[in-house]
Amino acid sequence: MRKLLMVSAAATLAWAQPAAADTVTDWWDVANRYYNAAQGMPGPRSPDMERVTTRAALAMFEAVNAIDRRYHSHLGMPAASGAASQDAAAATAAHAVLLKHYPANKSALDESYLFVMTAIPDGAAKEAGKAVGLQAAALAMDAGGIDPAVEQVPYRPRTVPGEWVATALPSLDSYWPGFKPWVVDGPEALRPPPPPALTSAEYARDYEEVRRLGGKASSERTPKQTLVARYRQAFDITPSVRLATDAAGRSLVDNARLLAVYQMAFDDAVQAMVVAKQHYDYWRPVTAIRNGDRDGNPATQHDPAWVPLISTPNFQEYPCGHCTAAAVIGEVMKSASGWKAGQRVRVGSLLNPNAVTLTLGSWDEWVGEVSDSRMLGGVHYRFSNEAGEEIGRRAAQIVLAKALQPLARGKRRR
Structure with missing residues (x-):
């Protein structure tokens, strides 16, 4: 996403x-x-x-x-x-x-x-x-x-009869479960386990992290963390893709395979992520923190006026979509022949295309920074980031292992 x-x-x-x-x-x-x-x-x-x-x-x-x-x-x-x-x-x-x-x-x-x-x-x-x-x-x-055999169920807001809820429907359409995956067996094959129980220590830990660091008025978030939260909202990997595809020794078909594998893994991972969001229908930090006195966990502090640093997307929280996409990119790019170990990663921003292209030490470092940015922006918990990363990594590994595999030498043209 x-x-x-x-x-x-x-x-x-x-x-x-x-x-x-x-x-x-x-x-x-x-x-x-x-x-x-x-x-x-x-x-x-x-x-x-x-x-x-x-x-x-x-x-x-x-x-x-x-x-x-x-x-x-x-x-x-x-x-x-x-x-x-x-x-x-x-x-x-x-x-x-x-x-x-x-x-x-x-x-x-x-x-x-x-x-x-x-x-x-x-x-x-x-x-x-x-x-x-x-x-x-x-x-x-x-x-x-779309597979016509898969039922597409419109979203139904969950509420107590007679009680008002926000009327803006989620921006994730009901057709997502219906796509025919490119390689993965189906979105359920990548579904993460449920998020931690509201009464658990893990939930309280990650709740408090986003409450302290992800709020618009946070005094604990550093200036650099604020920049990370904003800059990573819409990443542009084109600079690094160019470095990989322009590497010496790569053929046109090698580059075509790299991009096709990436796109198929991205689609299969995103479908799994969206279907998981719709399945778990989990609340965002802005909802949880404003209602923290009702979650049954004495270790969570509630703040009825809390707002996140960046706008909360209009769909369910768990798992993290940005983290899913970043993990797909990282796994596929690390697999590219011609991408040297230790080579710096160059990533731009679609949100601010006039900003400088930033350079990081590795794809794993960049994936971690994308995940951090979603917590620092106040829109995701860390356990959701980790679940998204796992979906992306697994999707990429499956596609890399199964799709567009090299022909035996005797069957190649040259």
Whole structure:
């Protein structure tokens, strides 16, 4: 679950031309920017919107891998001519997927596509690459949708008959349980155990931590901790992805696999996290702390006027979504060939894109900082952060172990 930058449709036009690196990474970046921009659009969201970036990444992988045959196909894509243009295939695959999902942005997407394609020499290789890309896009757009056999139950506010509760419904739609997972057996396979009992020492410990450090008026939170809470709300991993995909010795299909694995693991982890939130329906610190005299735990101090440092998301607390996403990213990025042990991690902010890109010592350090930020912001307990991290790590490990595995040497193209 990502906190996303809200921008206007017009701003998307400025992003339409991919920067220099490689075709796959460029179009993944473009897909993310379109997705982020779409968060601010009016009207109801569709389930397809949640899968668009993954479909684009997977389509590019299938297209490039069909030409440079090194990994198992996830969608049953047949091998293509090794003479076909990989760049034409990747660009065509991504363009077709994005155009299907963002038809209102056809002009900008077509311009992006034209910039890439005009740089590829005309001829049979280019035309063959285009055909491969369209075939991969068609397969990707048919994958990862809603399973009609799964019941989607609208949220029902829990209250005593006749007693008022807030009327704003949670912003997590009821379609989340219905997605067909990419790799994980199902969201229940990653469900964490229940949160600690309200009367437990663990609950009191983590309650008091967020009460002391996560409140807007906290006198115990340091200036640096305040910055961490705000800066990590909407993280941008593009700088580090560029470092990994630009590393010497990596091929286009290696980069396509990395991004496809990341996107599939992200989707499966986020689905599990959302379904767990809906299952446990756990209260946020702002609710708990204002009602701390009613939780049956003498070790919790209640504060009827307490408010968090940052705005509380309008959905259930347990487990932490940011922590889930960060753990997925960390596990996948650590697996990338070319990512050196001890290499510094560079992460930006979508919330403040003009801020400097921060550098940390490792992915594990960054994941821990993201988790800390949610407690320091007053929106999560530490036990919820830990549960989210575990979902993300397990999802990434499962996808890395099962999806897009290397072909036996004798079956590789080269």
